[in-house]
Amino acid sequence: MAQLIDGKAVAARVRAEVKAEVEKLKAERGLVPGLTVVRVGEDPASKIYVNGKKKAAEEVGFNSWELHPDDKITQDELLSLVDKLNKDPAVHGVLVQLPLPKHIDAERIISAVRPEKDVDGFHPMNAGLLSAGKPAPRPCTPFGIMRLLREIGCDPSGKRAVVVGRSNIVGKPMALMLLAADATVTVCHRKSNLPAEVANADILVAAAGVPELIQGEWIKPGAVVIDVGMNRMPDGKLKGDVEFDKAKERASFITPVPGGVGPMTIAMLMRNTLEAAKASR
Amino acid sequence: MAQLIDGKAVAARVRAEVKAEVEKLKAERGLVPGLTVVRVGEDPASKIYVNGKKKAAEEVGFNSWELHPDDKITQDELLSLVDKLNKDPAVHGVLVQLPLPKHIDAERIISAVRPEKDVDGFHPMNAGLLSAGKPAPRPCTPFGIMRLLREIGCDPSGKRAVVVGRSNIVGKPMALMLLAADATVTVCHRKSNLPAEVANADILVAAAGVPELIQGEWIKPGAVVIDVGMNRMPDGKLKGDVEFDKAKERASFITPVPGGVGPMTIAMLMRNTLEAAKASR
Numbered sequence: 001m002a003q004l005i006d007g008k009a010v011a012a013r014v015r016a017e018v019k020a021e022v023e024k025l026k027a028e029r030g031l032v033p034g035l036t037v038v039r040v041g042e043d044p045a046s047k048i049y050v051n052g053k054k055k056a057a058e059e060v061g062f063n064s065w066e067l068h069p070d071d072k073i074t075q076d077e078l079l080s081l082v083d084k085l086n087k088d089p090a091v092h093g094v095l096v097q098l099p100l101p102k103h104i105d106a107e108r109i110i111s112a113v114r115p116e117k118d119v120d121g122f123h124p125m126n127a128g129l130l131s132a133g134k135p136a137p138r139p140c141t142p143f144g145i146m147r148l149l150r151e152i153g154c155d156p157s158g159k160r161a162v163v164v165g166r167s168n169i170v171g172k173p174m175a176l177m178l179l180a181a182d183a184t185v186t187v188c189h190r191k192s193n194l195p196a197e198v199a200n201a202d203i204l205v206a207a208a209g210v211p212e213l214i215q216g217e218w219i220k221p222g223a224v225v226i227d228v229g230m231n232r233m234p235d236g237k238l239k240g241d242v243e244f245d246k247a248k249e250r251a252s253f254i255t256p257v258p259g260g261v262g263p264m265t266i267a268m269l270m271r272n273t274l275e276a277a278k279a280s281r
Numbered sequence: 282m283a284q285l286i287d288g289k290a291v292a293a294r295v296r297a298e299v300k301a302e303v304e305k306l307k308a309e310r311g312l313v314p315g316l317t318v319v320r321v322g323e324d325p326a327s328k329i330y331v332n333g334k335k336k337a338a339e340e341v342g343f344n345s346w347e348l349h350p351d352d353k354i355t356q357d358e359l360l361s362l363v364d365k366l367n368k369d370p371a372v373h374g375v376l377v378q379l380p381l382p383k384h385i386d387a388e389r390i391i392s393a394v395r396p397e398k399d400v401d402g403f404h405p406m407n408a409g410l411l412s413a414g415k416p417a418p419r420p421c422t423p424f425g426i427m428r429l430l431r432e433i434g435c436d437p438s439g440k441r442a443v444v445v446g447r448s449n450i451v452g453k454p455m456a457l458m459l460l461a462a463d464a465t466v467t468v469c470h471r472k473s474n475l476p477a478e479v480a481n482a483d484i485l486v487a488a489a490g491v492p493e494l495i496q497g498e499w500i501k502p503g504a505v506v507i508d509v510g511m512n513r514m515p516d517g518k519l520k521g522d523v524e525f526d527k528a529k530e531r532a533s534f535i536t537p538v539p540g541g542v543g544p545m546t547i548a549m550l551m552r553n554t555l556e557a558a559k560a561s562r
Contacts, residue, residue: 107415123409124406124409124410124412124413124415125405125406125409126409127408127409127410127412127413128404128405128406128407128408128409128410128411128412129405129408129409130409130412131405131408131409131411131412131449131453131457132405132408132449133449134388134405157472158472158473166460168412168413168414172412172457172460173412175468176412176453179447179453179468179470182470182472183472184467184468184469184470184472184473184474184478185467185468186465186466186467187456187460187465187466188465189460189463189465191438191439191463191464191465192439192465193465197465
């Protein structure tokens with residue numbers, strides 16, 4: 001029977017660490033980290049996410065601002081807004097909440113954020129620095145997963161890690177981080193033989209966005225199972241990418257959904273913003 | 282008994298394709314691709330490599346220049362030289378030959394080349410664009426290997442690809458390219474159980490830089506074996522990372538060393554420079 005990985009508790013710990021460092025930074029350098037979130041239009045999910053980020057930012061002692069242009073904003077207007085934030089020395093982190101309206105090229109906007117202020121870690125420059133093993137803001141979800149592994153005493157070195165999903169936000173950066181931590185890393189997707197791959201995973205990260213794609217009986221006994229899935233079911237409940245009830249019989253550690261990986265994302269956003277502030281000037 | 286993959290012949294074909302496109306570009310847009318190679322100091326191996334690149338550039342009809350500052354050049358002087366090349370509209374590709382003298386920070390120099398002119402594909406921005414699956418100059422060696430696979434009719438989709446080695450120049454970009462081509466990709470290194478991993482590889486790319494690290498009997502029967510190793514032995518001969526004589530008994534296709542992957546690198550550099558010229562203005 002697996003131990004549950006309590007992402008809520010670890011996330012709270014990360015925020016407490018950030019808060020302590022913010023106080024030190026204020027005392028020693030008179031510097032207050034600043035995070036600006038840009039939320040375009042009225043996507044209801046975005047509103048919830050952005051509120052969570054603002055709340056966390058206030059809790060850790062950041063300056064936090066929300067800009068909220070309506071969805072008629074043009075791409076050029078949004079670009080010049082980003083440019084203003086790039087130049088504002090009080091703003092250390094700039095986060096443009098996705099999705100953006102269809103008439104706006106999201107990649108163009110993300111690439112316009114200065115890499116040092118890209119606290120989501122989505123800028124191609126930061127993806128490249130991650131690939132090269134250089135310091136840069138890391139994508140928050142996989143960064144948070146690395147922290148969860150550390151918390152449970154799981155050192156990836158020499159282990160077989162299998163990542164299901166190859167998104168730019170989770171799967172690929174996750175694979176690169178596990179590789180940098182000396183795991184032997186396999187990346188899977190819809191063309192992969194999942195049962196065979198999962199059976200060889202000492203560490204399994206499921207980030208496919210398909211409810212219960214990973215059957216519990218595929219899991220290698222003793223594996224660490226990290227479930228990034230947040231699939232909203234017709235009954236309103238959230239389901240992960242892993243068949244939790246059966247997987248927990250075989251895994252040594254497993255993240256619940258919700259309350260596993262989810263809370264880590266915002267916590268690591270706080271960490272990235274703090275680091276951006278520390279590196280500023 | 283494996284078929285040999287004739288990298289020399291494929292590289293010649295790539296150069297011929299580039300040459301034909303250069304002629305078209307000249308005729309239609311009056312545009313001649315220009316490649317500048319910067320070679321600092323007197324590294325003897327660098328001299329040979331640079332001569333190979335210049336020769337290929339001339340053969341395909343590029344303008345080609347070599348700048349050859351002595352090894353006393355300061356980092357700032359080299360940076361301003363790169364800056365001049367960045368601004369020169371006749372120069373579409375800028376290649377700073379490595380290694381650089383110890384007093385120069387090679388990463389700093391490579392990051393100073395404009396990503397559009399970084400025809401080696403080493404700039405972090407280009408590594409990030411590769412990771413994101415966006416167009417950008419690709420690192421030449423793995424890019425050449427993708428071409429070799431195409432030439433032998435090997436579509437990586439759905440296959441298990443195993444990459445041994447995780448350098449920024451070969452291993453990691455190779456893994457990302459194979460992943461983009463829908464292979465299930467595993468990256469191995471010194472902490473990996475190589476015999477077990479290699480035994481499951483439909484496509485094996487060996488890029489560890491260790492002579493005959495991969496034993497022939499580990500190879501999965503019918504596998505495609507790509508050997509990036511170029512290890513100079515005490516007797517002066519080149520050896521690959523794969524135990525060739527035994528591996529060729531099991532593989533369906535295998536690259537010889539030399540004459541396999543090696544010739545592709547310069548050929549793809551020509552391709553990258555041509556594409557940089559086509560995208561210019």
